[in-house]
Amino acid sequence: MVGIDKWFRRRRAEISATPELPELWARCAGCAAQIYKKELGQNLGVCPECGHHHRISVEERITSLTDPDSFTLVSGRVGPVDTLNFVDLKPYPERLKEYQEKCGRPDAIVVGTAQILSRRVVLGVLDYDFMGGSMGSVVGEEVCRAVDQALAHRLPFVMVCASGGARMQEGTLSLMQM
Structure with missing residues (x-):
């Protein structure tokens, strides 16, 4: 019962x-x-x-910081290289390709020129959604190019960091970016 x-x-x-x-x-x-x-x-x-x-996306971050329709992308000309032939659960190039497709960009940084309160700036924003915003050789190169552009045009350089640190798949090359 x-x-x-x-x-x-x-x-x-x-x-x-x-x-x-x-x-x-x-x-x-x-x-x-x-x-x-x-x-x-x-x-x-x-x-x-x-x-x-x-967490907010790179696009939301750029929109919140810059004047409407003033951002012009200048990054994306440099691509990552697998110098160590690194493999953890999957090969590094395969992991990169997954993140590139997911995020729609070649690496964890977006660099461009924009206006903030009507003043021209060079803006760099790290994308945490791309491998935790980890810094590899591409991020370092893009930051260097952005700083060079800011210096050449006498513009302020604004960097928004959202990074998990150095990218282990690139070994010493990623440590040099820090």
Whole structure:
């Protein structure tokens, strides 16, 4: 008879932990509040309830810092090289290709010219979504080229760092970038 009482117990209505329209809502990792994504975007990724900072994309970062439609991309002319023939769970070139397809850029940095409060600048932004923003030879070369461009045109250089450090797949070459 123990099993029969299961039939007569009231069942609680399941309350969904996620909202019906997940593309409209986000859950704060800091306080678990549900936040309207548009409001989170207007607040530059900061939770209005607890102040937790959510990760924002390179594009969102550039848009938040620069005057509208003033950013011109100048990076992307340098590509990574696998000098060590590095393999962990997969070969380094294969891992790079995955991140290049995922992020739509050749490496973990975006460099361009823009205006901030109507003043021209050279802007570099590291992309944490690309291998944790790790710095390899491409990041170092792009930063050097950006600084050279800023010096040549007497412009301020602004760098936004979002990096996990040196890229182990490039060994000493990545350490030299730091």
